[in-house]
Amino acid sequence: MRKKALKKFVIAFALGSALLSIPLVTAYASVSQNVNFTFNYNVVSGAKNNKYHKLNKGYVNLKLAVSGQGKSTEKIDVSLFKERWGPDDYYGVRSFTQGKGGASVTTTHQYYVGSSSSDFYIKAEKISTNYTTKGVGTIKNK
Numbered sequence: 001m002r003k004k005a006l007k008k009f010v011i012a013f014a015l016g017s018a019l020l021s022i023p024l025v026t027a028y029a030s031v032s033q034n035v036n037f038t039f040n041y042n043v044v045s046g047a048k049n050n051k052y053h054k055l056n057k058g059y060v061n062l063k064l065a066v067s068g069q070g071k072s073t074e075k076i077d078v079s080l081f082k083e084r085w086g087p088d089d090y091y092g093v094r095s096f097t098q099g100k101g102g103a104s105v106t107t108t109h110q111y112y113v114g115s116s117s118s119d120f121y122i123k124a125e126k127i128s129t130n131y132t133t134k135g136v137g138t139i140k141n142k
Contacts, residue, residue, distance in 0.1 A: 032138040046121030054118035060111045064137035067104035074098045083119040
């Protein structure tokens with residue numbers, strides 16, 4: 001009789017723990033992580049600057065406010081990668097518009113990542129090297 005009661009208790013405890021952990025997993029998946037970059041030259045890479053992000057499998061939103069000191073707007077291409085042994089996994093490039101004269105333009109783009117990892121990084125590229133470009137924003141699972 002005691003074995004039966006103990007077995008019921010263990011099963012109830014396991015199910016209760018599993019049910020309580022579901023909201024925690026959901027909350028963890030939607031946590032924003034800061035993205036910041038400043039560069040004068042053509043490319044800045046999170047892998048070279050040791051700026052990695054933890055993302056889960058699924059859709060990811062990257063929201064950036066991009067500004068520059070130039071007198072005209074410029075397109076900034078931002079790619080998402082996952083570092084691994086061999087060639088890094090590439091999840092696509094999205095174009096952001098840089099504001100002019102120090103003003104920023106905020107844009108949100110979406111990527112789809114095929115697996116969870118803490119080895120994701122972004123790489124931003126531009127054509128002009130005449131002035132500093134800054135990007136500030138967040139990346140998070142949708």
